[in-house]
Amino acid sequence: MEMNSERESVDVLILGAGLTGLAVAERLMGKGLKVAVLEKEAYVGGLARSLDWRGFKADIGGHRLYFENRDLFAEIVALIGEDRLIKHARKSSAYRDGKFLKYPPQLRNSMASAVLLSKTLWDAAGLCGRKTLNPLSLKDWVLNNFGPTIHDAYFKQYTRKVWGLETDEMSAIWAQRRIGGLNAFQLIRELAVGARSKEAVSEFYYPRGGMGDLSVRLHDRIRTEVRVIREAELLSLGGDRDTLSLARFRSPSGEECLKFGKLVSTIPITALARALSSWRMEFKSLSEGVKYRDLLIAYVAVSRRPVFEEHWVYFPEERISFSRVCEFDNWCDGMAGGDGALLGCEIFCGRADRLWNSTDDEIAALAARSLQGLGFVTAEEIQAVRVLRVPYAYPLLYLGYEKALNPLLRACESVPNLRLAGRTGTHSYFDMEECLEDAKRVYRCLT
Incomplete structure (x- = not known):
C-alpha cells in the first residue's frame, strides 16, 4: 500500500515488523484502520524468520510452539494450515564431560x-x-x-x-x-506421569517451512492493506507536550515524516528511548542500565546427516565456543539440502566483546574448530559456514535489572497513545506464543 504525501497520516504506526508487530497489524487491519509499519531491516519477521542458504532452510535459533492456549492453536491453523504443523517428540540433550545427558533429565x-x-x-x-x-x-x-x-x-x-x-x-x-x-x-x-511445564514438555509443534512461515503468512495477509516500510531507520519521535504524533525516519527513498494517532513499539525499548529523547530529554537517561544480550550464529553446512539425533544440544562447558547447536533437518526434512545437514551453532556475547567485533571468517573458523575438536564432524565434511549477527536477541535479566527498567516503563506508560509490545519492546523473556498473545493484548488496548 503506497502513501502519496510525505506527511500523510495513519491511525496506528507500528515500530518493528517482527512477529508481534505483524500480528498487531493483521488484527488492526480488519477494523478499517489505516496502519503503517516501520522496519529497520530489509526483511520482516525479526527472530521469527527462516533463512534460505545453499539449499537449506534455517531459523534464527531454535524456536518451537507448545499451544497451551487452544484458541491460539486454532488461529495458527487458520493462518498456515494444520498440514503445515509437525508434532514432534522433543529430543534434546546437554553435552558435558564427553557425554550426552538428556535434558530435561530422564x-x-x-x-x-x-x-x-x-x-x-x-x-x-x-x-x-x-x-x-x-x-x-x-x-x-x-x-x-x-x-x-x-x-x-x-x-x-x-x-x-x-x-x-x-x-x-x-x-x-x-x-x-x-x-x-x-x-x-x-x-x-x-x-x-507426563510433563506439565514448558521447560520439561515432551512434545512441541513446528511449522514445515520453518518458524518464518508464521511471519511470511502474516505479511502476505497485510501487504495490500498495510504499508510496511523496510530499511527504515527511525530518527526521532515527536508531538505536543503530552502526546506523540510524528515519526521521522530515513528509508531508501530518503528522509520522511509520518503522522500517526497511536503508536505501538515492538523495537528494543532502549532504541525507542533514544528516539523519544528529542521529545523528552528524560528518556535518554532512563534507558541507561537496560541491557540486551546479543547472538552470533554460525551456520555450518555439513556433507552428511544426521550429525546429532537431537533437535538441539546444549553445551554448558566454557571450553566449547558455542552454547547450543540446532540441527534443522531433524526439525523438518524440508529444511535439509540434499544429503547434507545444517548446524546452527549459537554463540552469545555483547557488542562490546572482542568476539562480536571479530570478522565472519574468524567466527566461522572458531565454530568449525569446535565441531571438529569434539569429533562431531571432520574438516572434509564441512562445506561452508555462514555467520549471522543478531543484536538485541535476548533481554538481559541481571540481578536488579528492574531498578533500571521500571522507571523507563512508567515513563512510556505516561504517554497516552503509546503501547509497548513483544519481546524486545517490553524487555520480557517471551517465547513465540507469548509474542502472539501479547499482540492480542495490545490490539484490545487499541480498540
Missing part, C-alpha cells in the same frame, strides 16, 4: 541422567527447611528448587557462557519465567 535411557537425578533428590531432601526465602538470584532459586547438583551440572557454566554473568548475578525472575514452578520432586513426578 529416569530412563541414560545411566548418567539417572545418577544425576538420584543426586538431585538427595540434594532436595537435604535442603528441606534450609531454603532461601524469596530468592533474588538465579543461584538461590536453583539451589532452592533443585540443589547444588543440578546447579553445577546445568546452570553454573552455562549461565556464564550465555549471559556473561555468574548465577548469583542473574535475576531469579529469569528462572521463574523460563522454568516456572518446577523443582526436583515435580521433575521426577512429571517425568513419571
